[in-house]
Amino acid sequence: MTPDLPFVNRRRLLCGCAGLAGFAALGLAGCGQDTASSAQAQAPAEIQPQSSCSLDGMLLSDYPGPKGQIRFANVAEVQWFCDTTELLSTLLAPEQVRTVVSAFVQDMAKADWEQPRGHWIDARQAVYVLGSRRRGSMGPTAISFASDADAQAFVQQQGGRALRFAEIQPAMVDLSGGAQQDTRM
Incomplete structure (x- = not known):
């Protein structure tokens, strides 16, 4: 005995294939939009007058020193x-479970210390100087550079120690007491 199969004629087959092709085209169009929005999410944003710190609400433009930005998935x-x-504390926190799409800091060999704008570099590729005499918005800060040579030149002038992102441990960027060192708050 042969099982009863539904009758499939040429028209039903072609309509079914056309429907599948339509879904595939929609899927590819969606992929193109994801690629475009993904590329936008990978590009650094620029500081605006109303840009404020996600942790404490401070206006970025009111304080000197290097700034940072992170884009999280979703x-x-x-x-x-x-x-x-x-x-750095946010990126290195062991409890950080959000997916980081991109993270940028400023190249302080190029950005103005008092009013840093632009000059964004990948935070995970930067060289940081910790323990220098320069102070950022929250007191002691990790000064970011695109090149090791610029970081070493800064160390010669301001002291501290140059480290790559992979060398920085969470305890080195502990935030406890940071606001206590800011005399402008």
Whole structure:
């Protein structure tokens, strides 16, 4: 005995294939949009007058020193940091479970210390100077550079120690007591 199979004629077969092709086209169009929005999420944003720190609400433009930004997966807004130590603490926190799409800090060999704008570099590729005499918005800060040579030149002038991102341990960027060192709050 042969099982009763539904009758499939040429028209039903072609309509079914056309429907599948339509779904595939929609899927590819969606992929293109994801790629475009993904590329946008990978690009650094620029500080605006109203940009404020995601941790404490401080306006970035009111404070000197290097700034940072993180884009998390499924979060539309850029998460700003008025100090690179805050950004590093967030990236290195063992309890950090959000997926990081991109993270940027400023190349302080190029950005103005008092009013840093632009000059964004990948936070995980930067060289940081810790323990220098320079102070950021929250007191002691991790000063970010695109090149080791610029970081070493800074160390010669301001002291501290140059470290790559992979060398920084969470205890080195502990935020406890940071606000106590800010005399402008």
